[in-house]
Amino acid sequence: MAKESMIQREAKRNKLINKHQVKRRKIKQDIKKSNDFMSILQLQKQIQKLPRDSMKCRQRNRCWITGRSRGFYRDFGLSRHMVREMSHECLLPGVKKSSW
Known part of the structure; x- marks a missing residue:
């Protein structure tokens, strides 16, 4: 049986992933569509402001x-x-x- 804290941490990550999924996807699409270097930097800053645990790759x-x-x-x-x-x-x- 896993530690309860690990299970709760994973549940918190799942909530964050679901919460920020649409916003993250929209910013990534905007980065792909953009041709201007400065706008790409602005969009990357927006994506960096999102919580780390909202990334799908951090899910276990x-x-x-x-x-x-x-x-x-x-x-x-x-x-x-x-x-x-x-x-x-x-x-x-x-x-x-x-x-x-």
Whole structure:
């Protein structure tokens, strides 16, 4: 189980990403359209004023049950431990234990 503070920090980042997503996208489009160097600098200053945690690349994938960030399976949104436990209990449809 992950620390509660890490889970809360990730939730805060998700809120900031959703809040500033449209504004960030609009500024980036304006930068691509602009030809004037000074206007590009102004737009870059605007983007730098936005919070760091509002960038999508700072988001970390976490298991929705345990909050674990390592060993994350995107298909299920779970960590490897939970995928194993849930597949043994037949809670994940289409997942079989392999043997050869």
